[in-house]
Amino acid sequence: xxxxxxxxxxxxxxxxxxxxxxxxxxxxxxxxxxxxxxxxxxxxxxxxxxxxxxxxxxxxxxxxxxxxxxxxxxxxxxxxxxxxxxxxxxxxxxxxxxxxxxxxxxxxxxxxxxxxxxxxxxxxxxxxxxxxxxxxxxxxxxxxxxxxxxxxxxxxxxxxxxxxxxxxxxxxxxxxxxxxxxxxxx
Amino acid sequence: xxxxxxxxxxxxxxxxxxxxxxxxxxxxxxxxxxxxxxxxxxxxxxxxxxxxxxxxxxxxxxxxxxxxxxxxxxxxxxxxxxxxxxxxxxxxxxxxxxxxxxxxxxxxxxxxxxxxxxxxxxxxxxxxxxxxxxxxxxxxxxxxxxxxxxxxxxxxxxxxxxxxxxxxxxxxxxxxxxxxxxxxxx
DNA sequence: GTCTATAGATGGATAGAC
DNA sequence: GTCTATCCATCTATAGAC
Numbered sequence: 001x002x003x004x005x006x007x008x009x010x011x012x013x014x015x016x017x018x019x020x021x022x023x024x025x026x027x028x029x030x031x032x033x034x035x036x037x038x039x040x041x042x043x044x045x046x047x048x049x050x051x052x053x054x055x056x057x058x059x060x061x062x063x064x065x066x067x068x069x070x071x072x073x074x075x076x077x078x079x080x081x082x083x084x085x086x087x088x089x090x091x092x093x094x095x096x097x098x099x100x101x102x103x104x105x106x107x108x109x110x111x112x113x114x115x116x117x118x119x120x121x122x123x124x125x126x127x128x129x130x131x132x133x134x135x136x137x138x139x140x141x142x143x144x145x146x147x148x149x150x151x152x153x154x155x156x157x158x159x160x161x162x163x164x165x166x167x168x169x170x171x172x173x174x175x176x177x178x179x180x181x182x183x184x185x186x
Numbered sequence: 187x188x189x190x191x192x193x194x195x196x197x198x199x200x201x202x203x204x205x206x207x208x209x210x211x212x213x214x215x216x217x218x219x220x221x222x223x224x225x226x227x228x229x230x231x232x233x234x235x236x237x238x239x240x241x242x243x244x245x246x247x248x249x250x251x252x253x254x255x256x257x258x259x260x261x262x263x264x265x266x267x268x269x270x271x272x273x274x275x276x277x278x279x280x281x282x283x284x285x286x287x288x289x290x291x292x293x294x295x296x297x298x299x300x301x302x303x304x305x306x307x308x309x310x311x312x313x314x315x316x317x318x319x320x321x322x323x324x325x326x327x328x329x330x331x332x333x334x335x336x337x338x339x340x341x342x343x344x345x346x347x348x349x350x351x352x353x354x355x356x357x358x359x360x361x362x363x364x365x366x367x368x369x370x371x372x
Numbered sequence: 373g374t375c376t377a378t379a380g381a382t383g384g385a386t387a388g389a390c
Numbered sequence: 391g392t393c394t395a396t397c398c399a400t401c402t403a404t405a406g407a408c
Contacts (some may be wrong), residue, residue, distance in 0.1 A: 182368030
């Protein structure tokens with residue numbers, strides 16, 4: 001049941017946003033009364049936090065697995081781009097929530113999630129540093145470029161349409177070629 | 187006074203988000219009672235719409251001016267990147283609102299703003315097409331690459347810090363070099 | 373573990389005096 | 391053009407029965 005509530009919340013937060021979604025709407029979508037939700041979650045924010053934790057953890061795990069399986073900065077960057085984009089398409093709803101509902105978290109929870117996001121960014125920045133050290137990437141501003149890459153790959157979840165012209169692998173391929181060309185030292 | 191209300195709303199929508207901001211909070215920040223707001227705006231949504239219209243119009247105007255002053259696809263793309271990034275830093279608060287509060291608009295207003303955004307995107311896509319036709323840009327997926335470029339340039343407003351290491355021109359320069367390198371045919 | 377009922381606060385918006 | 395006062399809906403959350 002806890003999972004049914006979470007799924008309803010994901011759909012509603014995705015469609016209407018966190019603050020525009022009420023506990024009674026979540027309850028209705030789940031098929032129970034709103035007071036019953038409080039048996040599983042003590043506050044509305046806890047539902048949001050649960051979604052954040054799951055999403056961020058799964059994203060971290062996916063990246064770790066893909067990075068470990070690749071050798072050399074160029075291949076590792078390509079693996080990271082594919083992984084990030086495909087995750088943000090497959091988990092489109094949660095990705096949009098994780099990307100736009102940070103303001104729904106109070107200080108303590110906010111810090112926890114920001115920490116996870118920072119760790120993730122640092123992994124990408126390390127791959128960029130490796131590439132510069134290996135001489136396969138041109139010398140660049142690691143911070144700005146890492147934000148640029150993550151922004152364009154994250155934002156895919158806002159415009160990608162499953163019924164559209166391109167598959168998720170197509171999009172990952174197009175972005176990957178563009179980014180790696182921009183990074184290349186030669 | 188209408189402008190004072192708008193400025194308070196911009197600060198609050200930026201800090202807390204549209205749905206988490208109440209009319210009474212806007213009134214308090216403006217130094218009037220909430221009923222007085224309704225003499226200037228008939229609904230809360232109208233305040234948001236006013237912010238959207240102003241921001242989008244100013245952005246459109248800025249791009250038009252900069253594009254008209256540049257010749258050749260490469261220079262025109264560079265002008266667009268600088269223009270877009272510097273606008274999103276100088277008007278950081280409004281840019282974040284315009285980028286994240288679309289769900290606060292009801293159907294009719296939503297369509298109006300989406301139309302403006304689409305027009306803007308098409309201008310960027312036209313520059314990409316020019317570049318491919320001129321042979322200065324590699325043959326690429328215009329739609330995906332235009333979204334990629336706009337995503338990374340728009341998102342600058344979420345991480346840029348005025349007290350930070352880099353000026354807005356620095357950031358525009360770094361992104362511009364990266365993007366133009368990724369686009370170049372040679 | 374879900375229910376009915378309700379507390380207690382706050383939301384957007386309006387009426388009418390000045 | 392701003393004020394006081396208020397309407398009515400809805401919000402998050404809790405109490406206590408079953």
